[in-house]
Amino acid sequence: MLVTPEYNHSFPGVLKNALDRVYAEWNNKAVGLVPYGFDGGVRVVDALRPALGALQLADVSAAVYVPRSSAREWG
Numbered sequence: 001m002l003v004t005p006e007y008n009h010s011f012p013g014v015l016k017n018a019l020d021r022v023y024a025e026w027n028n029k030a031v032g033l034v035p036y037g038f039d040g041g042v043r044v045v046d047a048l049r050p051a052l053g054a055l056q057l058a059d060v061s062a063a064v065y066v067p068r069s070s071a072r073e074w075g
Contacts, residue, residue: 002048006037010047019055027056033063040065 004011019026031052035041045063052059 001032001034003034003036004041004044004048006035006041006044009043011044011051015048016051019051019057023055028058030058030060032060034066035063036066036068038068040067 002015004015007013033045033048035044035048037044042065049059
């Protein structure tokens with residue numbers, strides 16, 4: 001399971017570094033995505049799926065999107 005913020009319409013560099021570092025351990029495994037940020041982090045999933053495919057990680061098609069909330073929404 002990857003929980004990641006959206007950073008400049010993509011995923012953060014530290015996540016890419018971590019994925020590259022544990023490539024051998026995660027090879028041919030499944031991974032779920034839980035992005036958060038503006039619009040629920042939809043763009044981070046779009047950017048992350050090709051990178052996961054190149055690392056031979058199979059992501060599940062459904063993702064849990066966590067939208068960003070503001071103080072105005074709470075009352």
